Amino acid sequence: MAITLKEVAERAGVSRSAVSRTFTDGASVSEKMRRKVEKAARDLGYSPNALASSLTTGRTKLVGLISNNFHNPIFLEVFDLFTRGLQDRGLRPLLVNLTDETDPQASVRMLRQYSVDGAVVASSTLPPGFSKAFRDAGVPVVHSFGRYSSAPQVHVVGIDNVECGRMAARTLVARGYRKIAFLGGPEGATSTQDRYSGFFSELGAHRDVKTSYSFADAYSFDAGRREMLRLLKSDPAEAYFCGDDVLSIGVLSAIADSGLRVPEDIGIIGLNDMEMARWENINLTTIHQPIRQIVTSSIELMVAMLDEPDRYPEARIFPCSIVERGTLRSLS
Amino acid sequence: MAITLKEVAERAGVSRSAVSRTFTDGASVSEKMRRKVEKAARDLGYSPNALASSLTTGRTKLVGLISNNFHNPIFLEVFDLFTRGLQDRGLRPLLVNLTDETDPQASVRMLRQYSVDGAVVASSTLPPGFSKAFRDAGVPVVHSFGRYSSAPQVHVVGIDNVECGRMAARTLVARGYRKIAFLGGPEGATSTQDRYSGFFSELGAHRDVKTSYSFADAYSFDAGRREMLRLLKSDPAEAYFCGDDVLSIGVLSAIADSGLRVPEDIGIIGLNDMEMARWENINLTTIHQPIRQIVTSSIELMVAMLDEPDRYPEARIFPCSIVERGTLRSLS
DNA sequence: GTTAATTTTGCAACCGGTTGCAAAAGACGG
DNA sequence: CCGTCTTTTGCAACCGGTTGCAAAATTAAC
Structure with missing residues (x-):
């Protein structure tokens, strides 16, 4: 169906190699030849088959x-x-x-x-x-x-997810929170594990801080909301480090529904700094990931x-x- | 680098065609041959090159x-x-x-x-x-x-975007809104144009309804918010049909900032029914796109x-x- | 056990390109 | 104009597969 090298070669009255070379940069072709071939190619609407060439060059791009x-x-x-x-x-x-x-x-x-x-x-x-x-x-x-x-x-x-965990912990402690929780993403995710370990290694130095943790089963609004609704039933923490912004937003929605206010009653810090985090109706404090x-x-x-x-x-x-x-x- | 057909053929002591046929379904190969080839292929870790075969079959998938x-x-x-x-x-x-x-x-x-x-x-x-x-x-x-x-x-x-426009118009009229506006997405988008034409063709039948329109320059939160902030400065409509949910959410945020309430002061209807639309803190009335x-x-x-x-x-x-x-x- | 019909196999050409090599063509110097 | 050096060109083999065709091997039929 498509035009092939051979057809272009025939129309231009040159060898197949010549055509191949005009379309390969760095190859040796005279100006005259190049013009002849390019004309024929243009007339026929030829464009080289990248897959065929990959066969010999070993590169598919x-x-x-x-x-x-x-x-x-x-x-x-x-x-x-x-x-x-x-x-x-x-x-x-x-x-x-x-x-x-x-x-x-x-x-x-x-x-x-x-x-x-x-x-x-x-x-x-x-x-x-x-x-x-x-x-x-x-x-x-x-x-x-x-x-x-x-x-x-x-x-x-x-x-460095471990460092992010530490950073979140330091921030929460600095704001005076003394009852702090980790609300992670999927427990099996490496990012969750690393943030967890950084977070608690930092908090280990603060004996006066009460800690707790739990995990949402996905990085999603629903998962965050569900988990927070559960947490709100019994003695919630003063501040939560959430595994991710979208999780945080679900958490915020759960808190709003429960009649509590952010940041007056509960503090939230997320991670990612996704576009939505700066939407005025969300306005989430978070850790920016570049x-x-x-x-x-x-x-x-x-x-x-x-x-x-x-x-x-x-x-x-x-x-x-x-x-x-x-x-x-x-x-x- | 990778194992080729030829190597498998040599190891199995058969022709290249035989190998090719074992990996082509519908081809004629005896059970004995197939086993022999599959063993050799497994030993070598062979997997056929889809691009090379596409050359002759004409299909790349x-x-x-x-x-x-x-x-x-x-x-x-x-x-x-x-x-x-x-x-x-x-x-x-x-x-x-x-x-x-x-x-x-x-x-x-x-x-x-x-x-x-x-x-x-x-x-x-x-x-x-x-x-x-x-x-x-x-x-x-x-x-x-x-x-x-x-x-x-x-x-x-x-x-049918035209029909969606009509549907939005009918809905707003039925709710008793009499000052209605179209807040479209990018003006050049075909979807915007069609929704616009459906919307106003439906409203044409209602002489008592005041209409107006404007466009956001992208399907984005910021564009929606910006446009709504502008509209709020001078005599806003009672209800807006927004080009898209994400635009609607930007619009909602602008309205909230201005101190007005939804739906008491201004009504909003979006389009798409994206996941976020049903988030409890957004709760957007919208047109579901399947x-x-x-x-x-x-x-x-x-x-x-x-x-x-x-x-x-x-x-x-x-x-x-x-x-x-x-x-x-x-x-x- | 033969012979015919059927299935399986290998050969060789092909898919659409690239490239090493040697021959042809040009450029240069004298 | 000739010989030499450099550049350009074509030939032919190759990349990793597929496939029509005929030969070889099986199977079926007698």
Whole structure:
């Protein structure tokens, strides 16, 4: 159906190699030849078949974009940034939705069938072992929003969730809260575990602070609301560090329904600083996660790995910062 | 790097064709041969190269998933549904972000280079001409959330936006509002235009209703809030039909800030019924758009077209319905 | 046990490109 | 104008598969 190299060659009256070379930059073609070929190509509406060429060059410019976070609005921004960033570099994202698939091998096999040049795992909940499966299969991989490890097996770009936990704890203590709780996201998520451990390691130094914790079963409004409604039934804490902004918003809604006020009766601090957090009717105090930088850096790392597949694995950690809005009582 | 057909053939001591046939269903292979080949393949960790086979079969199982809506949370759900639905049918979504690209030809060329089997345009703002460019290039295309036309040039799956406009108008009139406004999304979007025309065609029959209209410059919280703050300065209407839920939420926030109450002072009706609309702290009355059905139907249509590329174009229109929540005064 | 009908297998050409190599063409110097 | 060096071009093999066709192997029928 589509026009092939051969047809262009025939029309231009040159060899197939000549046509191939005009469309390969860096190849040796005279100006005269190039013009002749380009004319023929234009007349015929030819455009080279990227897949066929990948067969010999070994590069498809396809990059697997793998995620299981299709319910958290911040991931729409993540996808936006990734797709645009990859496109700008001539790479094509092959999107893989892991929602109902947890076996890394299946994804690895699939992406190898399509000869992707690399894979980006964009998820804060998948375990490090998942991305390792790609590396073991010889597929360059970057785990964005993944767990930081001091001896990373694969490239990781993200934040230090342990430090975020500490930061939240310090902030709450500084505001004078003395009965503090951790309301985490899914218990199995690495991000939840790390924030938990940072949070409580910091609070360990404060013997006068009463602590408690629980987990929501998803990073979602409903999960947050449900869990908070449960907590409100019996002796709630003075302030909660929530696993995520969207969870926090559910929590806020539960509190509002119960007739209590934020921040007067209960303080809330979230994490992510998603767009909604600054909506005037939410106005959530939260910890900012530098999504844009994480994505940009992930793409740069991916691009670097295409030229240097055995690059020594590194972890790139970006600092987070508190964004003060209206859901914690003020310092003074 | 990866294991090839030839290596498996050598190890199994059979011809390359034999190996190829064991991995092609419907091909003639004896049980004995199949076992021999499968053993060799397993030992070597072979998996066939989908791209190489596409060269001869003419099918890549790649489907372009094209959108420019990377800021509206409902599209995260749309992407979720599309990726899972396509995956379930063995198709692979190649994601194309059109945010900073408006020339259809560039996308068409790119997707042809990757020999996609088809393309899904998922956007309520792209003009019909955009998807037509794919059809003209011989790429099977479905425009999801696209403009309905009685003589569609390409397959369209979506809702009747004109009827939605009418529905909103009827609802507002029935609630006794007599000073009614249209607060649309981007003026250039086909969905905005259609809702506008339906809305005012219905109101044309009511001479006693005062009308007005304006447009937000994006389907976003900020745009809605900004526009509403402007409108509130001078003689606002009694009720607004907003182009979209996320716009409505921005509008609600502006109204709350101004000290007015919803629905007592101003009524709001949105469109989409996104997840957030039913959050207890938002509780938006809106028009439900059956996203799940639209996506499922789009995928079915896409799959059908793979077998029958010249299928006669059809429009599949799904009915919308009003979801009554708390932002319009009650009927009584 | 033969022979015919059927199934399985391998050969070789092909899909749409790329690329090493050697021949052809141009550029340069004298 | 000739010889040499450099650039451009075409040939042919290859990338990793598929497939029509005919030969080989089975199976069925007698």
